[in-house]
Amino acid sequence: MPRSPRLTAPIRLEWNRRAAPEARPAVLHLEADASPSPRSTVRGRLYQGDNLDIMLALLPEFEGKIDLLYADPPFNSGRKYRVRVGRGEDSRRPASWRQAPGYADRWPEPGAYLEMLAPRLEVMHRLLAPTGTLYLHLDWRAAAYARVLLDGIFGPDRLLNEIIWVYHGPSPIRSAFKRKHDSILVYTKSSRYTFNADAVRIPYDQSTWKAFASSRRAGFGKRPRLARGKVPEDWWYFPVVARLHSERTGYPTQKPMALLERIVRASSRRGDLVADFFCGSGTTVAVAAKAGRRWLACDRSAAAIGTTYRRLLMEEPEQRIQLWSSGRRRVTRPGGLRPRWTLSGHDLEITLPATAVNGASASEINLWEVDWDADGVFVSRSRGIRSWRSGEMPSRLSHRYRRSGTYRVQVRAWDSLGRVRAAMRTVKV
Numbered sequence: 001m002p003r004s005p006r007l008t009a010p011i012r013l014e015w016n017r018r019a020a021p022e023a024r025p026a027v028l029h030l031e032a033d034a035s036p037s038p039r040s041t042v043r044g045r046l047y048q049g050d051n052l053d054i055m056l057a058l059l060p061e062f063e064g065k066i067d068l069l070y071a072d073p074p075f076n077s078g079r080k081y082r083v084r085v086g087r088g089e090d091s092r093r094p095a096s097w098r099q100a101p102g103y104a105d106r107w108p109e110p111g112a113y114l115e116m117l118a119p120r121l122e123v124m125h126r127l128l129a130p131t132g133t134l135y136l137h138l139d140w141r142a143a144a145y146a147r148v149l150l151d152g153i154f155g156p157d158r159l160l161n162e163i164i165w166v167y168h169g170p171s172p173i174r175s176a177f178k179r180k181h182d183s184i185l186v187y188t189k190s191s192r193y194t195f196n197a198d199a200v201r202i203p204y205d206q207s208t209w210k211a212f213a214s215s216r217r218a219g220f221g222k223r224p225r226l227a228r229g230k231v232p233e234d235w236w237y238f239p240v241v242a243r244l245h246s247e248r249t250g251y252p253t254q255k256p257m258a259l260l261e262r263i264v265r266a267s268s269r270r271g272d273l274v275a276d277f278f279c280g281s282g283t284t285v286a287v288a289a290k291a292g293r294r295w296l297a298c299d300r301s302a303a304a305i306g307t308t309y310r311r312l313l314m315e316e317p318e319q320r321i322q323l324w325s326s327g328r329r330r331v332t333r334p335g336g337l338r339p340r341w342t343l344s345g346h347d348l349e350i351t352l353p354a355t356a357v358n359g360a361s362a363s364e365i366n367l368w369e370v371d372w373d374a375d376g377v378f379v380s381r382s383r384g385i386r387s388w389r390s391g392e393m394p395s396r397l398s399h400r401y402r403r404s405g406t407y408r409v410q411v412r413a414w415d416s417l418g419r420v421r422a423a424m425r426t427v428k429v
Contacts (some may be wrong), residue, residue, distance in 0.1 A: 011148055012148075013152070017111065020322040023052045023119060028057055031099065031323045031325050031377070032321075033377070033378070034383075040319075043321065044295040044297065045295075045323075045324060046308060046323050048298070051299070053278070057326070059123070065129070066132055066275045068293075069128055069132065069275045070274070071276070073117060073136075074103070075139045077105055079106070081252035082101060083251055084250035100417055103300070125153050127287070128189045131189065131271075133160070133194065133267040134187045135184050136150065138182065138183055143183035147185055154188075160193070165184060166235060169240055196266055199266060200262050209226055212224075238256050238361050242256045249307050249311060251304060257286070259285055260283050261291075273296070276298075282312060284297070290316060302417060306415075309321070309367070329334075336423075338356050345360060350370060357415075357421060358400075365415055366385070367383065368412065369411070370397050372407065374410040374424070382398075382399060405429065410422060
């Protein structure tokens with residue numbers, strides 16, 4: 001039987017393209033610097049805005065420098081997703097939860113979805129390092145089209161894996177098999193890429209140990225080093241982040257940390273640069289920060305930025321994080337916050353009482369932070385953060401000034417929708 005010829009040119013994907021607005025690099029503004037100390041090295045940057053414009057703006061600094069890029073874009077699901085903003089509600093009665101708009105995954109036609117996705121994949125390819133890897137996470141609706149797009153951008157020989165993430169969960173489907181898997185397309189920039197096999201090994205099943213113990217013929221004469229485990233297959237089972245899961249942030253379509261931990265460990269090294277420009281709840285960069293990687297993250301949604309920022313400050317408080325916005329400056333509603341100030345000598349205490357927030361209950365505030373010596377860019381020095389599970393948040397923050405003088409103090413408070421309110425006061429100590 002003759003061998004099939006090697007595919008040297010990609011198959012083209014054609015659709016009725018519409019004239020899209022010209023993408024231009026965003027104008028970026030540094031809004032806040034969450035720093036454990038003034039001399040800390042910046043480990044991550046979080047951007048709010050359209051990711052295409054922001055990626056174009058980052059090209060001068062980061063073209064060819066990102067080692068691992070994970071992308072979890074909309075799936076063309078036709079749904080509108082909502083953010084859970086209430087607390088203490090009955091987890092068994094989702095219809096009673098307080099929710100707010102998250103993001104819409106609706107497109108007038110399949111071509112409109114591809115027109116969103118294609119230019120973003122092209123810029124991601126430019127941002128990847130020569131040894132870099134892209135993981136594109138989709139499902140059955142768009143994965144086939146995306147593979148053809150990526151073959152045209154990377155070349156068909158650069159497909160490293162199609163990973164199938166399988167999971168359980170309820171489904172209303174009765175006329176077909178339940179759709180309980182996603183596809184993750186893995187492409188490398190070149191034939192030289194990072195893959196840390198030993199970092200992702202998993203134990204062999206007990207049945208494999210028994211088979212090799214019972215027969216010398218097991219494995220057709222090839223005996224693996226059972227004690228060190230094996231590199232996983234290209235199908236992965238990880239449970240979804242369910243309603244009662246300890247990782248749950250309330251942001252829709254949140255991915256489990258175990259899934260991203262495997263990706264980050266496999267395709268990056270300590271100190272590498274990891275990026276996620278559809279960051280959502282921030283799982284990718286939370287994993288990257290914990291693993292000692294540098295990172296970039298972006299999302300259009302204010303709720304996503306607020307969730308990711310809160311999560312990073314909570315889980316990695318010793319890392320320096322910068323918060324950026326595109327276009328107009330994102331901040332704040334001056335006068336939208338009325339904290340209580342108590343100055344005694346060199347000690348300043350700030351309290352956030354229940355009546356401190358205009359237009360919202362203090363119970364809706366998930367994070368508040370203080371810059372004790374504000375001068376230009378807000379520097380987050382002290383924070384009160386509401387925990388995911390208990391819902392508790394410190395209502396008092398204090399600071400002792402080492403020197404007498406006049407200081408400008410700024411307080412910022414984030415609500416569950418990512419809106420920021422601010423208060424400023426000058427104190428003399």
